[in-house]
Amino acid sequence: MTATATSARSDLSELGRSETALRTFLHGLPGVDQVGAEQRAAQLGTRSIKTTAKAQAIDLAIRMVDLTTLEGADTPGKVRALAAKALRPDPADPSCPHVGAVCVYPAMVPHVAEVLRGSGVHLASVATAFPSGQAPLEIKLADTRAAVAAGADEIDMVINRGAFLAGRYKEVYDEIVATKEACGDAHLKVILETGELATYDNVRRASWLAMLAGGDFIKTSTGKVPVAATPPVTLVMLEAVRDFRAATGRQVGVKPAGGIKTTKDAIKYLVMVNETVGPDWLDPDWFRFGASSLLNDLLMQRTKLTTGVYAGPDYFTLD
Amino acid sequence: MFEYAPAPESRSVVDIKPSYGLFVDGKFVDPTDGGSFKSINPASEEVLAEIAEAGSQDVDRAVRAARQAYEKVWGPMPGRDRAKYLYRIARIIQERSRELAVLESLDNGKPIKESRDVDVPLVAAHFFYYAGWADKLEHAGFGPNPRSLGVAAQVIPWNFPLLMLAWKIAPALAAGNTVVLKPAETTPLTALLFAEICQQADLPAGVVNIVTGAGETGRALVEHPGVDKVAFTGSTEVGKAIARAVAGTRKKLTLELGGKAANIVFDDAPVDQAVEGIVNGIFFNQGHVCCAGSRLLIQESVADRVLESLKRRMAQLRVGDPLDKNTDIGAINSAAQLARIRELSEAGSAEGAERWSPPCELPDRGFWFAPTIFTGVTQAHRIAREEIFGPVLSVLTFRTPAEAVEKANNTPYGLSAGIWTDKGSRILWMADRLRAGVVWANTFNKFDPTSPFGGYKESGYGREGGRHGLEAYLNV
Numbered sequence: 135m136t137a138t139a140t141s142a143r144s145d146l147s148e149l150g151r152s153e154t155a156l157r158t159f160l161h162g163l164p165g166v167d168q169v170g171a172e173q174r175a176a177q178l179g180t181r182s183i184k185t186t187a188k189a190q191a192i193d194l195a196i197r198m199v200d201l202t203t204l205e206g207a208d209t210p211g212k213v214r215a216l217a218a219k220a221l222r223p224d225p226a227d228p229s230c231p232h233v234g235a236v237c238v239y240p241a242m243v244p245h246v247a248e249v250l251r252g253s254g255v256h257l258a259s260v261a262t263a264f265p266s267g268q269a270p271l272e273i274k275l276a277d278t279r280a281a282v283a284a285g286a287d288e289i290d291m292v293i294n295r296g297a298f299l300a301g302r303y304k305e306v307y308d309e310i311v312a313t314k315e316a317c318g319d320a321h322l323k324v325i326l327e328t329g330e331l332a333t334y335d336n337v338r339r340a341s342w343l344a345m346l347a348g349g350d351f352i353k354t355s356t357g358k359v360p361v362a363a364t365p366p367v368t369l370v371m372l373e374a375v376r377d378f379r380a381a382t383g384r385q386v387g388v389k390p391a392g393g394i395k396t397t398k399d400a401i402k403y404l405v406m407v408n409e410t411v412g413p414d415w416l417d418p419d420w421f422r423f424g425a426s427s428l429l430n431d432l433l434m435q436r437t438k439l440t441t442g443v444y445a446g447p448d449y450f451t452l453d
Numbered sequence: 454m455f456e457y458a459p460a461p462e463s464r465s466v467v468d469i470k471p472s473y474g475l476f477v478d479g480k481f482v483d484p485t486d487g488g489s490f491k492s493i494n495p496a497s498e499e500v501l502a503e504i505a506e507a508g509s510q511d512v513d514r515a516v517r518a519a520r521q522a523y524e525k526v527w528g529p530m531p532g533r534d535r536a537k538y539l540y541r542i543a544r545i546i547q548e549r550s551r552e553l554a555v556l557e558s559l560d561n562g563k564p565i566k567e568s569r570d571v572d573v574p575l576v577a578a579h580f581f582y583y584a585g586w587a588d589k590l591e592h593a594g595f596g597p598n599p600r601s602l603g604v605a606a607q608v609i610p611w612n613f614p615l616l617m618l619a620w621k622i623a624p625a626l627a628a629g630n631t632v633v634l635k636p637a638e639t640t641p642l643t644a645l646l647f648a649e650i651c652q653q654a655d656l657p658a659g660v661v662n663i664v665t666g667a668g669e670t671g672r673a674l675v676e677h678p679g680v681d682k683v684a685f686t687g688s689t690e691v692g693k694a695i696a697r698a699v700a701g702t703r704k705k706l707t708l709e710l711g712g713k714a715a716n717i718v719f720d721d722a723p724v725d726q727a728v729e730g731i732v733n734g735i736f737f738n739q740g741h742v743c744c745a746g747s748r749l750l751i752q753e754s755v756a757d758r759v760l761e762s763l764k765r766r767m768a769q770l771r772v773g774d775p776l777d778k779n780t781d782i783g784a785i786n787s788a789a790q791l792a793r794i795r796e797l798s799e800a801g802s803a804e805g806a807e808r809w810s811p812p813c814e815l816p817d818r819g820f821w822f823a824p825t826i827f828t829g830v831t832q833a834h835r836i837a838r839e840e841i842f843g844p845v846l847s848v849l850t851f852r853t854p855a856e857a858v859e860k861a862n863n864t865p866y867g868l869s870a871g872i873w874t875d876k877g878s879r880i881l882w883m884a885d886r887l888r889a890g891v892v893w894a895n896t897f898n899k900f901d902p903t904s905p906f907g908g909y910k911e912s913g914y915g916r917e918g919g920r921h922g923l924e925a926y927l928n929v
Binding site: 164171181182183184185194 | 566570722896
């Protein structure tokens with residue numbers, strides 16, 4: 135590590151103390167050229183992943199799925215079924231790995247916790263007045279504490295986009311710090327809601343802000359606004375975690391969420407991780423897919439690779 | 454680790470004949486004196502086909518066929534009818550794109566992802582674009598009723614065999630000329646497949662003639678008295694010889710020659726995209742690109758950071774089988790070119806520049822060169838002055854914009870340049886001062902049939918592409 139990087143390391147912890155320091159730092163990050171970033175993401179999407187590489191990628195992608203249901207209509211029965219599926223995605227094939235986590239609303243956490251206990255599958259809960267984040271801070275923090283108390287070991291919070299877009303970076307920073315504290319030992323995933331951030335420059339700044347404030351993961355989207363995860367947004371976030379580790383030594387995970395429905399899409403993301411940040415991130419501890427229907431497509435492709443034929447959708451359990 | 458399994462494109466999609474004749478007057482014919490040479494796959498050194506070598510009599514026959522077609526058929530034909538043939542050719546190129554891409558990669562060594570995603574789509578786009586001009590020449594800005602020239606002699610290089618053919622043939626035919634084209638001796642196969650496409654399109658005999666051979670064939674063609682126009686893309690050395698040969702004749706000449714482009718990165722550049730642009734600038738097509746960004750000028754305050762990112766990115770480049778869909782860098786086109794790249798790289802080390810390549814395994818057979826950068830290069834080094842035409846980048850630094858301009862322009866060439874900065878005003882300021890035919894801003898090696906391309910100084914004269922590209926084939 136060079137002298138510049140070491141001195142940067144000590145400087146970064148001080149940034150959160152002042153609005154000016156945060157602004158100066160975030161606006162001093164190198165810009166993102168939109169055309170170039172989109173072109174690179176598209177290029178990575180043309181990699182051809184076949185045979186053994188495909189089998190390996192599918193199993194890895196299954197292990198990275200945050201199997202998610204975030205509906206008003208969720209019931210204890212439904213989330214228990216989802217949790218059971220998370221443990222044994224393909225009941226017919228014991229060699230099929232379990233998913234990374236189950237992701238639900240705080241009220242559903244106790245029901246999922248019963249099923250997952252001791253399984254190694256993480257239990258993620260959205261919190262902080264998901265998806266809008268439009269609630270007073272005390273309520274967001276209480277929401278977080280309740281989810282953790284009920285058994286969640288990962289918290290997916292939303293940032294205050296209004297404050298971020300208005301340039302009140304310290305407010306966003308302080309909220310993340312407070313939420314992280316409310317999490318206790320639980321991992322904190324910070325949802326940037328990139329579909330509302332408008333530019334890749336903002337995505338890069340929000341990524342750094344979330345990491346500086348102590349986020350363990352940065353996540354693209356809630357899945358509740360029209361634009362969710364896209365390859366170029368994920369690329370910019372991967373570059374951010376790569377550069378953040380180079381500057382601070384701390385590794386932060388990335389979770390694209392929303393809109394990733396097919397094995398083909400998932401593999402494109404894995405290629406992007408592989409060629410942007412490398413094998414250190416090719417692990418469910420450092421990269422997750424926030425998805426629901428993706429898992430069945432992965433299972434269908436997995437069955438096709440092992441048996442040589444496609445099974446109909448009726449052979450895979452409904453979420 | 455995530456290892457990509459081999460993903461080879463099938464070579465059985467293309468049918469390579471054991472031998473090819475010359476394409477003269479709509480037919481494949483044997484050369485008069487029966488000479489031939491072999492075209493090999495540079496990735497394996499396997500012989501692909503036996504190719505006829507055209508002597509001066511064959512060239513004469515081709516020029517006479519072109520003249521007759523010009524006078525009897527193509528010259529008098531209304532523009533809208535010429536357009537129909539060009540559109541038909543463009544569509545057949547699209548239909549046979551996979552075949553053309555595989556053949557191009559086999560004969561040239563370039564990765565299939567480039568022949569498939571860049572070369573062949575641009576070839577079709579060029580024919581479509583110039584087809585559109587064929588019946589609108591009086592609106593091209595060259596006055597009323599612009600006239601064609603006659604017979605065009607066209608000599609093209611081996612780096613983009615089919616694309617250079619398209620750059621030459623499409624505007625020539627759209628403007629009403631007929632052509633005799635000589636492809637490079639190491640990469641004649643796609644031109645010969647193009648000849649079959651001309652037959653398939655029912656293009657009148659003699660409008661396109663293809664004579665294969667090496668330097669002597671090219672010389673016979675450009676010196677032929679029956680030729681009205683000479684168009685050449687290739688080395689500056691040969692370009693100068695051609696300029697001397699046609700001096701004092703009525704022949705109109707356009708030359709697209711070498712380059713030693715500066716790719717200039719300022720401290721406010723979008724670093725990740727600039728690194729992609731640097732990689733694309735010098736490693737695209739193994740660096741066998743006349744407009745390659747072969748000199749990287751980095752503002753000194755960000756030099757370490759950019760170089761670190763560049764090296765990390767270079768370690769991701771996949772060198773190997775050109776037909777593998779995941780290959781980024783294919784084979785060097787010929788043993789002779791490989792020898793030249795090696796010689797200049799050794800000169801770089803000998804003159805004190807620091808050489809670096811990522812760890813990469815090269816195949817045992819065929820012609821290969823690992824992606825390489827030299828740091829600590831000065832303007833006085835040979836690797837900063839001479840065109841290497843390979844995957845070798847010379848890195849220099851600068852302090853002020855004025856110094857960047859001075860260094861960028863300090864070359865006998867002037868084909869292209871790249872600027873990387875977030876400041877729009879600086880892009881314009883730089884573009885005004887760079888003596889280069891193409892200046893790319895926050896991108897590199899972007900091509901489009903609507904955009905003129907050509908050089909300053911020893912990079913040649915005349916423009917290809919766009920409305921400007923018509924001028925070379927019109928009597929204006």
